[in-house]
Amino acid sequence: MTDTNHGAPEAPVRESAVKTMTMAGAINAGLRAAMERDPKVLLLGEDIGQLGGVFRVTDGLHKDFGGDRVIDTPLAESGIVGTSIGMAMRGYRPVVEIQFDGFIFPAFNQITTQLAKMHYRSHGRIQLPVVIRVPFAGDIGAIEHHSESIEALFAHTAGLRICSPATPQDAFDMIQQSIFAPDPVLFLEPKARYWDKGDVDTDAVRTRLDDAAATADIGRARVARPGTDVTLVAYGPTVRTALQVADVAAGEGTSVEVIDLRSISPLDIPTVVRSAKRTGRVVVVHEAPTAHGVGAEIAARVGEEAFFHLKAPVMRVGGFHMPYPPSKFEHEFLPNLDRVLDAVDRLMAH
């Protein structure tokens, strides 16, 4: 989806740059490409060195770049983010791995009161191009604190960018664009999709890594599947679910458009509103609890900007207002195929 028509291609052009990769492999390749491009790119986190990370996303990077650039840190999330801020002040581009979503909270203060605000309070004199990678969301049968959807807690904080890839191609492109963007980025990796495979063009992004282009690209949604009756808005792990819903609904005669938001902050509202105006029916699908969530924000914005085009209220399908339940319950807690189809049916019945 990345627009490759801007800027001249770098010479020499590789012959065939399309490879099949898992999402985890694509992030790994993206990190490698960023580290090769700029020696100021450092990876920091717990167990990311010789072990290669608990999900093996940094596999092989310690061996190839050394412990000086792939740094196993003390077990202290606030310390990892806080020291990364200091390194970014000297021109480094730290890429932090938080091992699991549920363990980011010791760093919540550093992220929200320090990382997010430094550019503002310094009148733009201090840029902090820190990327915080987080394996996030559920559906892997994990024990507690390993399946959290944390995006709304951070989306409320100005100064951060938040994005989540849904495909290996986006994972490869967006991790690099996040690293070379001048603002801090919370990069949410849908851990249940780490082993999904897809084709990745490893050359396309190379001309889109300057500050402005990288920032613009990671803030833009894409239409993952066009349709005319209902718009499903998803991101990260729920994009695959939405596409499955669209397949099933098509068999029942309903044409579903799927929008992959890609970015949670900023939200690409124009793309959502354009679709909403055409279909008149919108469902937002995310794993996070719907209460006070990203879906609520989208519903409000669609209401403000497309009210007279709507044929039915905007609906949300997501987690319930509860702690993430034990994994034997998670199938019904999550916005699964049936729950989303149910919402589509209810909208079509209006």
Added chain:
Amino acid sequence: MEALGPLSDNGLVRLLDADGTRVADPDWEPYAEHLTPEALRLAWRLMTLTRAFDAEATSLQRQGELGLWVSCLGQEAAQIGSGTAIREPDYVFPSYREHGVALTRSVDLPQMLTLFRGLEHGSWDPAQHSFHLYTLVIGAHTLHATGYAIAMDRDGLVASGNPDKDGAVVCYFGDGATSQGDVNESFVFAAVNNAPIVFFIQNNQFAISEPTTRQSRVTLAQRADGFGIPRVRVDGNDVIAVHAVTQWALRHARAGQGPVLIEAFTYRMAAHTTSDDATRYRTRADEEKWRQRDPIARLETYLDAIGELTQEYRDSVAAEAKALGKRTRETVKSWERPPMLEMFDHIYAEPHAQVEAERAWFDRYQQSFIDEGSHA
């Protein structure tokens, strides 16, 4: 290790007694021997200017010109003694009471008050002064300082073979901050990375109202032991001793020998801020006892005794202090309210759709009043 309470006087490095008598200490003398009478006069002058500025800012707050002021009264020796040991390419991370250190870093003190008048969150260019912005979230900056020090080391600014070109970070925080997780994490990160950083605690004995005994049962310096960080405890009202221990610590860090912790034991002679009322939690007698240990008077007594403080010099510093007060007053009162649209600036380095939409809306909203006015 010694079993000292956190407010103990025992074991403090001291080169100038409370009565202004010079004390010989062969261990620390080498780090103070370059302090000529001229250097000491400079320290006295900087302390005096800091105090004058501090008094003026307090007055301006009382007059309603500032929203808040955070006085450093009584901590001038801790700040000027350490600040005068810092030089390029060292880098300083202050907490929010280090106005004296700011002066040694050539920050224009009146300009600093934009923060306290509610005009800006950051009043100076940190890179220009090698002096980071104030951080109000207690202890949060100690991690930034540690990361910055790690990066200085990576960048070859430490143990380069040319000691004059080596640098280190000095990070200031208070007694209350030592209880914060971030401060303890910064000790861990600094220690395992052998980071070139001097952690400088000003133990002014109060975290707003809570005495240091609510933070620790041992001296704050002793906290360093478990992290494997060398430490020293110094009389924070003795500008010579503070300077000496800071020199030692900086040489240690710049030479690639890793982090050091300094505890400067001092006293916050004013309330926590202009919003605080210290009479609710401490006695006049206690304040009076510490007034007897005043850092400026102590150095003044010594300089007088050795005949190095002429009336002419005193007069010139008094005039300079008065002029600083006047300029501070005039500068603060000259500031106008900035254009409201400026609040949308610099939230991000690159445009963010939500911010830009809200900026555009607010602009139209403001314009609508101007348009209405033009029809009247």
